[in-house]
Each structure stands twice: as structure tokens, then as C-alpha cells.
Amino acid sequence: MKNFNLSLLFLPVWKRNLIVYRRIWKVNFLVPLLEPLFYLAAFGVGLSGLIGDVVYSGHELSYIRFIAPALLATAIMFNAFFETTYASFVRMYYQKTFDAMLSTPLSLEEVITAEIVWGATKSMLASAIILMVISVFGFVSYPWGLMVVPMAFVGGLAFGSVGMYFTGITPSIDMFNLPIFLFVTPLFLFSGTFFPVSGLPVWGQYLANVSPLYHLVELTRLLTMGRMESSPFLSIVYLLIFALVFYFLSIRAMRRRLIK
């Protein structure tokens, strides 16, 4: 079974996750509804008094306006990444859900693909809710702003894949602390989310360009306010390549982990 077996059979697994999600949809909707409000209150109201305006891509913006699109991008990252790390690990390790699935006509590739696509779907749902919240404040220009939702799917595939890769190699659920503090947290802080990358020294700018979150933040800024400081084409290609590389790495890691 070294061949790559992927068919549309991943859809029923994706649907299984949707059924579980729908059961507590109110709770699932609450987080993306409230979280951006907390951030906007803390950073936009609390911190912006100290900071004033920000110069981004040659324009002056209020600080709250600057960070609003970044909230979309970080939520996309967190939703997919946490789904394919903690949630997938629980299904795989504690609930033996994958073992049961692998006694049916499903292949390992289909199960893993479904998990990653589901992570991306959660990113998409969260981004749609956050989009509504920040639209109320007038931080989104339409119709381009709607493109954030499909963009969230691509971003979700990238972070879902890298999360699934960590699930494939982590010895225990506690060890997710490592990728969270060494991968997700630095991305969260240094990807042009809370300050413009153009203000960094050159080496910092190079580093930011490696960050998939930086490219996602850039794209959400472009789609919600029509401005970005880099090239949209490069950012999309980078995210897609990142997703693809970690997708195959995650399949390989899960194959090694599960097939004995």
C-alpha cells in the first residue's frame, strides 16, 4: 500500500466532523464571535492610544484598522492548527477513530485528507464570522472582502497540514507545547500581525517572508482594505506550496505512525 490512495471517499469523514461540530455549533460560533471583540478592545482601544497611527504600505492607518485583518489571519491559523493537532490527536490516539475507519474501504490518505480539509473548513467558518464582526466596525471593503472566506480555506490547508504533520510525529499530546511555543507563537507575534514588517531590519523582513502567517496576513489586508506591502501572487503561491509540502509530509508521518 505504498501507492497514494485518494478518492472522494474522504468526504464522509469530513462530514463526520461536520456532524460533531453542528451538535455544539453555538459554542463553536461563540469563540470567533467574541474573540475579535476582545482583541479590538484590548489593542484597538487600549493600546492604540499609546501608539497612534501606523504607516503601512505608504498609508497612515489607525492601529485598530491595521490589526483588524490580522485577526482574520491568526484565527485561520489557530482554527486549522488546533483542529489537526489536539482534536485529531484525540481522535487518533484516545478515541481510536482512525483505527475504526481503517477497517472500512477508507484509505489512510483519505482519513488524513479529510482531517486537514476539515481543519480548513473550520478556518473558513471562523473567518466568515469574524468578517461579519469587523464589518460592523466598517473595517472591510466589499465585494473583495468576501474573498477572505475562500482565502481562509487555502490558509487553513497550510496550517492544517503542518498541524497534522506534528500530530504524526508527536509522542504524546503534552508534546504539542513544543510546536505551539516554538512555531505558532513566534508566527503569531512576528508576522506583521501587530506591527508592520517594513519596520523590521532587513534580516527580520527575510524571516517574516518565510512565515506562512505573514503571507496570510498580507492577503487578508489586501482583500479587506485593498492594500498590501508585498506581492499577492507570491503570497498565494507560497501558501499553496507550504500546504502541499506539509500535506505530503503529514501523510508520510501518519503512515509511519499508524501502519504497523
Added chain:
Amino acid sequence: MPALMDKGYPIIEAMDLDKRFGSFTAVDKVSFQVEKGEFFGLLGPNGAGKTSIIRMMYGFSPLSSGSMKVFGLDIRTGWREIRSRIGVCQQENTLDPDLSVEQNLLVFAGYYRMPRKKAVQRTSELLDFFALNHKRNAQVSQLSGGMARRLMLARSLINDPSLVILDEPTTGLDPQSRHQVWDKLRDLRSRGLTLVLTTHYMEEAANLCHRLIIMDKGRILVQGSPEELIQKYAGTSIIEVENPGPDIMSFIREKHIRHEELINRLIIYTDDPEGLGRVIRERFCPEKCIFRSGTLEDVFLRLTGRELRE
């Protein structure tokens, strides 16, 4: 091998099956066949290789060498088709705790691309058959051990399989639940389903299986029907003597009677309960002897030894 119920190709055909994990050999050149309609048992102590064989049967574990054919299809290439026609009841509880009892079956039906209408109908049939209808909307965590096991069985039948693989289906169940599971398995057997069972309960294997193999350390020790194996390896009768004295020991050894010496216990295997039994009863043990018939457990312990595993 007994006369096979020959109806074309065998349902399972394992040839020189090997499974190695690094330098450890879990399954060592195992060959066997399971015919259509047979209830086939796979017995052995822990670590004998039963679960490894079962996992190779449904294409979960790749074979190290040898071949495995199910329905005449090679597991390496035909795994998807094979899995769509079999049901697997795994040893561990792999029910989906995020779903209700009913959803467990409906969602599983989706993995077989079963149309919704058929899935709903099949689900309600199975809930009826396994007496789980009243728990339809319960969460899996609310089920007792016996009910969870019945739901596992129901789920393994969702696709109307022609072969069902059961890995220790009654381990950890109370006697009532175990008997209920046996009743259901007998029912399936009478419907002509082919079943493969692993178990640690010899009584279960003796009751249910047409034919079985006993393995140890990755190899097959014997195969045959429970009756044949008992006849051949245990004898029809067994006399257990507690705290045997030196006179009975020398009597048994002199006469070359099949026996086993345990701590403070002597087990005598015989096909002649009348003659030998009477002699022993009258000469050596008027009270502390147990006369009983041979069981599969005697066969099992004789063949695989009594020392603890793992």
C-alpha cells in the same frame, strides 16, 4: 483437515504468512484456509500473533512476506474491495464517542458509500437485532460494556458483509452479556455468514467454532474441530488429583499414562474413564479426585504450556 465445505474458492487463503517487527517475528510462516460458511477460531496466548494475523486479513498491516487472499482477491491490491465486503469488530472499543448510538451506525454506513435511505433502514434493523433500540439517541459513553460491545458488532455488520472478523468480542463482558453476544453470533452463523473469531475463552471457541487453530509464538500448533482436538490432545476424560501421594505418582509413571504434574496437583488424561477411573478412585483417592470430561482448555494448556506470558 476435515472435509471442507467446498463451495468454490476459500473465503480466506493465507499462505506462508510472515509478520516481522524489526528483529521480532510476530507471525512465522502461517498458512490456513477458511471456507465459506465456516466459523473459524484463532486461539493462542497473548503475543501468539492472532491480532497481527487479523490485521493482515483486513489490510491494516502490510505482510512481511507470504500471501493473503480474501474472496480470492490479493489483500495488497484488492484491499478496498475486500474491506467493502467484510466487517471488522476490533478488540478495543473504537466506537465514536462524539456521536450518538444511531449516528455511529449511520456515519459508518457513509464510509461504505451506502445511500442514506438504505443506511437508515439497515441501522434500524441492526439496532433491533442487537436490542439497542431504546438507546438509539444515547451517547456511547452512556452504554454499559455489553451494550458497547453489541454496538461494535452491529457496526461491523452495517455493510451486510459476507465475512465478519471478531477480535476478542467478549473480553471483559459479564456472563449475561457474553451469552447474549454468543446467541447473536450463533444466529449469524446459522445465516451462513463466514466468521473468524479470536478469543481467550476456550468455552466460547468450543461452543461457536466449526474449526480452529491454536497458535503460539507466531506458529500454528494444531488445527481441527474442537471435538477432534479434545479427543486427540486431552482425551475424553480427565482426572484431577489434589495433593497426589507418591504411590499414585509411581503408578501413573509406571503405566505410562498421559498426565501432567503441577504443584500439588496431578492431571491425568484418559480415554478410559471406566477402567482407569475406577482403579484410581478405589486405590488412590476416595475423596479428593475430580472426574470430568476433557475440554478445549485442557488442550490449550497442554499445547501452549502453563507459564505466564509477557
